[in-house]
Amino acid sequence: MTNNDNELEFIKEQLNAILESSYDGIYITDGEGRFLNINNRLLEMTGYKKEDVIGTHAQDLAKTGIINKSIVEMVIEKKERITINQTLKGKTIKEIMVTATPILDEKGKIKYIVANVRDMTDLIYLENECKKIQSLSEQYYLELMKERGYSGKVIAESEEMRKIMQLAYRVAQVDSNVLLEGESGTGKEVIARFIHEMSPRNKAPFISINCAGIPESLLDAELFGYEEGAFTGARKRGKMGLIELADGGTLFLDELNSLPIGLQGKLLRVIETFEIRRLGSEKSKKINFRLIASTNKNLKELVDKGLFRKDLYFRVNTVPIILPPLRERKKDIIPLATHYLQYFNKKYNSRKDLSINTFKYLEAYNWPGNVRELKNVIERLVVMTENDVITEKDLPNELINSLNNDKFQIILRDIVPLKELIDEAETKLIKLAMEHCHSTREAAKALKISQTSIVRKYKKIREKLGS
Ligand SMILES: Nc1ncnc2c1ncn2[C@@H]1O[C@H](COP(=O)(O)OP(=O)(O)OP(=O)(O)O)[C@@H](O)[C@H]1O
Structure with a gap:
């Protein structure tokens, strides 16, 4: 034997070791898809004998029905690595994941195709078991919610919302500050109320303050309260502030991003010391509350622009919960529409139904006003539609246009050639x-x-x- 022969033998031995020690099935074909080599693991899975396979075309396997499509044919056509999942009807039925990679020669022609076949049956079985356990735990969790008196008004079908509900439930058990971020109408207040109702504070008040809704001149007095004679027009015997009303319960500061910068420092002090002092008073009072804030603007950006205090931002942002817009969790649209259809049917004593086509339009629309807009549309439809079945003809124009235009969406930010x-x-x-x-x-x-x-x-x- 020459040195070259020895080296060749050595490489062959190593290649064989790699092929046969692999947990996955492996096969190699030439550029036309003819089997050159196949390891024992794959022979085991398929029930084939090596001598029956070598030299035959991988493309023909699909014709025998053992697999439903030939990955080798796809690789020859696309000249790139492809991964597919398929069912292998060999000795036993197996779910497999196949990755086939073309090896090109210097002219770019396929010389070999190397394919890797992974038996996914066990993994899929485990995944299904995990799903069963997850669905059981969700069931227990819902039962727990009912037991704790929660009437289940939050619709959360999408994966994104389910995760948010689980996080909200977990955070409800501790007293950390929560910052809810999301576009207007995504359900920030709904989640804030859910956290309160699931928390040990649920017997005490939930006080919601819309920081954008109260005129700046009154906000101070509304939040902190005042003593008799604190300012002209102040009530006799003074007034309790909203923060004081939240004692023992939850204080929800909606649209915190709109809180005037002057009041931000005062609020920070309250959050740090849990003490408030009414306007015109010398005395401070200890208040025990859990803080939840919401914002429909990116607070971090406001901090960077100097429009929001950094220290207050860090204080309120202990647990951030981000609510995605409705267009990014389309799975919630139909359950929400159905929920509000029932709700408004009950309210207006009607028995309206939505046609299947109408649901398609609701799903296709991108809901800039989020759940609030969807709720309003359903209310309008229930009130305004004469027939008992609401069809797409009853929908507002913007919804009709959305499906007709939504095949593709072109966003132009600049004039380009x-x-x-x-x-x-x-x-x-x-x-x-x-x-x-x-x-x-x-x-x-x-x-x-x-x-x-x-x-x-x-x-x-x-x-x-x-x-
Ligand atoms: N997941 C949900 N399930 C059922 N109803 C919802 C859900 N999310 C929102 N809603 C409904 O949509 C409307 C808007 O919700 P909410 O007021 O909580 O939004 P928001 O994000 O706080 O809005 P804003 O930023 O304008 O204050 C409410 O009537 C609420 O009941």
């Missing part, structure tokens, strides 16, 4: 088609252009992106 815009749109569209379709043929059909055209354009895009 037309060609640049068209190129950008074309790139995005082709990338989307290639991600969703299994072959260039399918993509060409979807885009109503020729297959050669899409292959050429996609090649250009990839070259431009350097991938």
Whole structure:
């Protein structure tokens, strides 16, 4: 044996060791999809014998029904790494995840395809078990909420809202300050009330103060209260401030971002010392409350611009809870619409229903006013619609237009050369088609252009992106 032969033998031995020690099934084909090698793990999964497989085409496996689509065919077509999930009907039925990678020669032609086949059956079983346990724990959690007297008015179907509810429930058990951030109408006050009702303070008052709703000149007196004769027009015997009213309970400062900077320092002192002093009084009084604040602007940005005190921001922001806008949690739209349909039917003693098509429009709309807007639309529909079934014809114009225009959304922030815009749109569209379709043929059909055209354009895009 020459030195070269020895080296070759050594490399072969190592390659075999890698193939056979892998937990995953592995196979290698040539550029046309003919099996060159397959490890024992994969033979075990499929029930095939090595000698029956080597030399045959991987593409033919789909025809035998053992798998439903050939990843090798897809890789040959797209010339890029592809991962798919599929069912393998071998010795037993298995859920598998296959990743196939093309190895190119110096001319860019596929020389080999290396595929990795992972048996996902155990993982999927574990995932399902986890889901069962999670749903059980959610059930217990809801029962607990009912037992604690919560009437379940918060609709939370989307994953995002469920997580928020769980966090809100957890934070309700401790006294930390909470900052609720989100656009107007996303349900910040709803969550604040939920936290209060789930907390040990639920027998004491929940005092909600809208910092933007009270004129600046009155806010001081409203928050801190005043003594008799504190200012002209002050009531006889003085007045208790809203903070004092929250004693033992929860103080909710809505739209804290609108609190005048002059009052921010005073509020900070109250939060730090839990002491308030009425206007015109010499004496301080200890108040015991939990603080929840909300903001519909980015408070951090206001701090950076010098419009909000940094020290107050850090004080109130112990536990931040961010409520996503409704357009980012579309799964909540139909449950919310159904909930408010029932609610207003009861209120107005009616029996209105929404047609299936109407739901589609509600789901497609992007709800700039969030849940508040949805609630108002449903109320209007219940009150204004004559027939018992509300159809899309009864919807306000902006909702109708949204579905008709929402196939694609173009946001232009600047005037750009037309060609640049068209190129950008074309790139995005082709990338989307290639991600969703299994072959260039399918993509060409979807885009109503020729297959050669899409292959050429996609090649250009990839070259431009350097991938
Ligand atoms: N998850 C929800 N389930 C049921 N109703 C909701 C939900 N979220 C919000 N709502 C309803 O939407 C309306 C607006 O909610 P809320 O007042 O809590 O919003 P907000 O974020 O505090 O608004 P703003 O910033 O304008 O004060 C309320 O009538 C509330 O009952």
